[in-house]
Amino acid sequence: MWGRLWPLLLGVLAATAVPGPSLRRPSLELDATPRMTISYEELSGTRYFQAQAQNYSTLLLEEASARLLVGARGALFSLSAQDIGDGAHKEIHWEASPEMQSKCHQKGKNNLTECFNHVRFLQRLNATHLYACGTHAFQPLCAAIDAEAFTLPSSFEEGKEKCPYDPARGFTGLVIDGGLYTATRYEFRSIPDIRRSRHPHALRTEEAPVHWLNDAEFVFSVLVRESEASVVGDDDKVYYFFTERAAAEEGSSSFSPSRSSHRVARVARVCKGDLGGKKILQKKWTSFLKARLICHIPQYEKLRGVCSLDAERAAHTRFYAAFSLTTQWKTLEASAICRFDLAEVQAVFSGPYMEYQDGARRWGRYEGGVPEPRPGSCITDPLRSRGFNSSQDLPSLVLDFVKLHPLMARPVVPTRGRPLLLKRNVRYTHLTAIPVSTPAGLTYDLLFLGTADGWIHKAVVLGPGVHIIEETQVFREPQSVDNLVISPRQHSLYVGTPSGVIQLPLSTCFRYQSCYDCILARDPYCSWNPSNHSCVATTTTTANRTSLIQDIERGNRGCEGSSRTGPLPTLKTRSVLQGDNVLLPCDQPSNLARALWLLNGSRSLSDGQDGYRVGVDGLLVTDTQPEHSGSYGCFAEENGLRTLLASYSLTVRPATPAPAPQAPATKEARLAPDVKLLYVLAIAALGGLCLILAFSLLYVACLRRGGRGHRRKYSLGRAGRAGGSAVQLQTVSGQCPGEEDEGDEGEGAGGLEGSCLQIIPGEGAPAPPPPPPPPPPAELTNGLVALPSRLRRMNGSSYVLLRQSGDGVPTGPCSFAEELSRILEKRKHTQLVEQLDESAV
Template sequence: MWGRLWPLLLSFLAATAVPGPSLRRPSRELDTLNLKRQWEPGLGGKAQNYSTLLLEEASARLLVGARGALYSLSANDIGDGAHKEIHWEASPEMRSKCHQKGKNNQTECFNHVRFLQRLNSTHLYACGTHAFQPLCAAIDAEAFTLPTSFEEGKEKCPYDPARGFTGLIIDGGLYTATRYEFRSTPDIRRSRHPHSLRTEETPMHWLNDAEFVFSVLVRESKASAVGDDDKVYYFFTERATEEGSGSFPQSRSSHRVARVARVCKGDLGGKKILQKKWTSFLKARLICHIPLYETLRGVCSLDADTSSRTHFYAVFTLSTQWSTLEASAICRYDLAEMQAVFAGPYMEYQDGSRRWGRYEGGVPEPRPGSCITDSLRNQGYNSSQDLPSLVLDFVKLHPLMARPVVPTRGRPLLLKRNVRYTHLTGTPVTTPAGPTYDLLFLGTADGWIHKAVVLGSGMHIIEETQVFREAQSVENLVISLLQHSLYVGASSGVIQLPLSSCLRYRSCYDCILARDPYCGWDTGTQACVTATTAANRTALIQDIERGNQGCENSRDTGPPPPLKTRSVLRGDDVLLPCDQPSNLARALWLFNGSLGLSDGQGGYRVGVDGLLVTDAQPEHSGNYGCYAEENGLRTLLASYSLSVRPATPAPAPQAPATAGAQLAPDVRLLYVLAIAALGGLCLILASSLLYVACLREGRRGRRRKYSLGRASRAGGSAVQLQTVSGQCPGEEDEGDDEEGAEGLEGSCLQIIPGEGAPAPPPPPPPPPPAELTNGLVALPSRLRRMNGNSYVLLRQSNNGVPAGPCSFAEELSRILEKRKHTQLVEQLDESSV
């Protein structure tokens, strides 16, 4: 079905995604607004890739894991300079071994810190790739120093810094998901726990070349009526072969799909079957209702502490088959829908077709993959090790659910062209009026942050901010509600931004059009303020859903823009500038207060930066008004008064006939003098050209000759070839006039040998004969022997005048033909190149 529908859906994306102009406007300079704080790391610039972030609100510290280092920054101001750092680099021996294995010594053979979590009340736990030999360490949080001994990290941390990875520490146990070794399969593991567990590999792999992006603990045991267990959810992308998984039938074997998997925190593994393996592992397809959006880039969870309200936001990008296109989609998923899918029918691997199909047989009891609940305890199943072998065998062969997890509202919240989102995070914001909205921050592959609010009709992007001067991918995002800050981790460093910047909105309409749940218009101070800090929150004006009501009685209308005058000649083009304050605003131009101007009609071109009037005519004269129209609101931005003047001045009054008769001979005399002057110049030029031609004809036949000189240079020797004179071969050589080379320093060709010990100066060559018996000069003028059997053409010049064009093949044949009849001397005056 998808094979027939994908062209239609792709056309829909091209037509409907991202309303408004596709060109991105430059961001405001945040430094001048004192909104951005940037931390510049030390270590002489050696540390890179600041992608691992851990926020500790209680101590107001932001912990950063980078390449070869860890940092502890002040969460209040990361750039205050009062930070601590730990050098944790791979030794030169480890880097050398890594390089010998074929890894990149410039990017991979370092210690990339991939895991950083709070272990207990006194220590942090960090793991690094350590030049493809992972290590982990328990770090004293207060002293912020490395321990004297380390732990093996092969079971806890990926060996490859580019491999997808996610990890959590839950009640002292380490829950990680990645590919741990070069030849191993991806795996979900629990370590540092009395019951270490992992996924099954035989008779089938539960995971198929998975790339993990996110994991989260959901407290489903809170207020549970059945005594349910807490669960860990994993989000990843993997190869799939089940029926209907691919957008194209011919690509099922390599098609990648998004998945969500879960395990129970209380899982202890099986007693005889699935020993040290998960007995609660289940996975399901995660779709965004657009078949091309299959690559999962990022996930964030909201309200994970309350399972009844837990939901997830996921970022998808186009599959690799469409790498030439760039677009992103965002979907929302509710935990209740995931729970219903995991309680539904299963899939099974069918050996005949070698793919997954829906399982139609009976399901044993207790239900395979479920956690231990109060009802199961009443039946005697106190842990997973008490489950029957029939149930564990079923779990082993049926880890995949038949139904997919579909997005809330059955469609994506946002489709965005020309943008590749790499990471996202969010937080719920309660407005003064009572409703709560989800506020999301989306990081892009070129260093932008998009701030968006989730509404009933979809997502509204509040603002787009360029946070890095050089384009680089946003690797991590962390929100601090206490500090009212967003922390951005990337390759070059960490950026701190405020969650809201309400003061940049100068009018009531600007404030409500932004639809930022943090911002509201204060009627008392006539300013856009942060709702959480306002003295009287109930008096604030907000309209998050519609974004256009509440300012009708506001006194802050602002002065109208001044009227600017423009005057142009008829036939010229004129640009009337008008910069829209918002990407979502539509430019509206009115002519003389009533006539709306459209692009491409009547000589008008409407752009994002103004109105272009082409081939101005008298009918274009008048008043022009530029308006920003957004959400039904119209704001005047600029006013112009344009006048179009005739291209030539009006004719002067007629003079008397006698005056015209008197002026005519003067004009004719002027023309005659100009023609005579031009004729004289042409005559002088022709004489000069004739003289130069005669002079060159008289110089023909002059001997061609090289003068060899010695030059020295530090570290080696150099030979200078000085051109004295020359001409094309085949011409007769007459005369013995020799010109010195002293005045031709600028025409020297220096031949510089390669590095090495300087060669001893060769003996001076014997003086060459004046001519050979056939009249050929001793040294060819344009051919120099190289390596004994090949030739290189040297272009000579005659007193700075380039010689005429000569064919190299013709010149070579002539030289060889003449050498047939000539006894060449043994030591010709040549130099080896």
């Protein structure tokens, strides 16, 4: 039902939200399916690092030294970026003392998760030292670490101005020209803040009369060097991405939750050269501005992760953001991926402002005049020529305006007005991206998306959407992906998780065995090499790049030559009796492919017609007839291409053999009886043995009980065993009659009722075990195992349960399973002896 309501509900939510981007495609078209699924058992080229620590969530890659630095709970690690699992790593133990942990616990914090030193910040400080900060049991500390020796210093710095107290609090930080730019909720019960420390001019956000940040959870920050190639001498800027509680004007939709719980995504910026005000906004940002980010459903999206590309070149800078979409009814959950260009963000920050209207107690668009220089702008060459050499030279009128108007009126909408991807039942937790150049000279953005249950989605951005190349399960047990870092030099993706760090190759081109597979994948890293007929990584191959075959845009051109499509599958033969069922396996490696079966090269087989059932794992032919004989081909149809995956030759033999000639039968003919006759003979033999054993047991028990004055109470087992509970054995196909023998009145549960036999361990000598059942028949040529019985193990006793229909032909396992389930349900409360050594049929 939800599958049909999904597009309608998303459309209603989008229509009732605040004005934003309008979708030009149905929502279902945005829900891309990963082409390949790689399970944990199929991983290749993976390396792991795991130590005694936990929460390996802080990663810093240094390409020049080929080191991956990791911050975890109570430890820091320096790993080889080439192979993180080579064992030649360096480690720093940085635990909170027992006294600090005790004080943390006394504050009401969890001493199993929170009262530790969680390393939340790890950046390069200068040419010789790293800078790290940890929560330190809710008393943050920071340290300058010698990068070469990788040891802690003798003294530490106070961290309450630089690092969050709470290890679960959103946090982001950068070291820029020796200054520390961080954003989080710092003190124990403080409001969130964007601060600059370790700088001659320490700055922070304003709190009164308007809070610039409202219960913000920070996700990401990046320095964009807008001063590079700037014709006006613009300043570099730091952009912050976060989620915060909505302003009053943003929670007015009738479909939205209450204003106290409604949260929106934001982007904010500050100028790197900001020095604060001289009299107004002293030690406060004079360039702080924020705007709303809208991806798909404004009222129900929460920012989860952001990454940036080409931040060194402002004109080409772009951001990719992951949002989680959850309605207030918690009935639908999805994720959306949107792209935002820096030019659009700059245009919004150059647009109209919002202001808080005291009378209406809400935010509204500011319609008054804007003072000069423009509030919130950085110092440029034109401003310097007018005497404004720094933010401390700005007029009081401008600074007063900045205090009251931090919010922009227009939202930042995604590129082309719609998301790139909308994925149902998936929660993305982190993402990273890298531009990849192809042999044709084009460049594509490649995204890696981590999920909350431990999967990595690899996707390439193609115009208005994305193509998910593959989904990879990187954990045997589900756990969250906390961080992702790409190393182009090592051709590796590093995954930070609660239990360790994983290193994955950026591409696994060897998985594609044919030219069709290689180009259908549309992986910018993979190309088909026609000289050696293999799919190769474009970053590692020595072949002429111009000779490589690749089609990222369409994914179906270049393999027209038959010599380049890969080897043909081996022809397999199947021979079955008329009336039997036969399964022809055919595994579709691509989730986007459609299975197509052709009979004798021309007739297309449809599901449900003429006894054919087309499934994801093959073709099932039921009640085979002579006309089913022929050549079967299994094809994968994908993106306009047809690839042969499996080929079969099926022969249906008559069920009744033709009259044999009078010549003496050969040994082979005598050894080939009808399979059904074998079943009937085997069951008849077992039934006869059961009857003989039953009569023997009854006879022995009657003789024994006759001497004691008891009637119709039978027991088996070791002498002297007492306290055993009754185990009831009855035929599978019949129900026990409720009538009791007139002579058995008063014997209660110990009597024999109808055809039911109770075996009570504890009396008599053990009966001889019955002969073992015949071994099950080997797999037949039709791919199905026909076994008319099931073996169930119970406390050391093996019960072989058989059923025959009225005509003596074994019934199918489905009806047997249903009847067995009913009997076991009746006996599930029966208490069995721990060492029951009798076997009964």
